[in-house]
Amino acid sequence: MGERLFDRYSRQIFFQPIGVEGQKRLSDSCALVIGCGATGSASAGMLARAGVGRLKVVDRDFLDETNLQRQSLFDEEDLKTGLPKAVLAEKNLGRINSSIKVEGIVADVNPSNIEALASGADVILDGTDNFETRFLINDCAVKTHTPWIYAACIGSQGMLMNIIPGETPCLRCLMETTPPVGTIPTCETAGILGPTAQLIGSMQATEAIKILTGHRESLMKDLIRVDTWAWTLQRFDLSDARLDNCPVCRLGRYDFLQLRSGVMITSLCGSNAVQIVPPNGSKIGLKELASRLSRLSELDDVTHNPFLLRFKLRHKDIDMTVFPDGRAIVQGTKEPSLARDLYSKYIGM
């Protein structure tokens, strides 16, 4: 490390657990921040200052006036530009620290891009505001053995949890599925205090620095919930929270990642059938499909009405029902791959 960089980071290097070795590790590492709102702003800013060598910040939104109250990476000049937050974050993080590589990526994180975004990342920081994306991060992180740090803020409350794949409980160990839409408060309905998000972002960045400098023994092992207004701090012991049959971290089933290209395939419980749900907004012309399918010699009994289309595979005990939104049920098999093949063959995907 050059003298100039040593000087720059000297106060952090003097902190014994980091030292020169830790600083080198930081500069050789890559952190991915998903979502650049209040928490993501705070943690990305701190990691840039700390000298994390490569910082990727992904966000799908444009900066809005209501963001300035808490999103510490942005100012009024940024607002005038009308640029996406990821672009502004890249510019502003580069001004904080020009010796690191910052990439601002304007994207909606989804099953088709998350693995590419996460490739090379040594840690993933959750700056999102929804469980759909968190479960997706969880799938990707467990699959690629990448530590990630869950963070959430609402009102004066914040939560934080480290997830080290294979060692600690993952998000699916704690929550079976995403909460129903509309059942959890959002920043839009419950408000949010800027300093609370800043605190959670700082705690998240601290945990990231521990991970990146190889100090896993010092990581917070509990789930933390803090209320900065009421001044309560709760720690939930997670030592027995890892599920024996967790679909993600035990069974290696990545339901949220498998929504890749939007297709969801599920074996229907208790029946010999598989359901296939194609990407949102798929529209199937049942009449056209019926006329196409009725020309195929291997199919029998092609029928349709405005609500569904049905047909049978000749000499096989399999029939398919297709709905106008593209959803299909393949009856007569429990085999997802067979169902998917039949869907591709007859419906197209």
Ligand SMILES: [Zn+2]
């Ligand atoms: Zn798990």
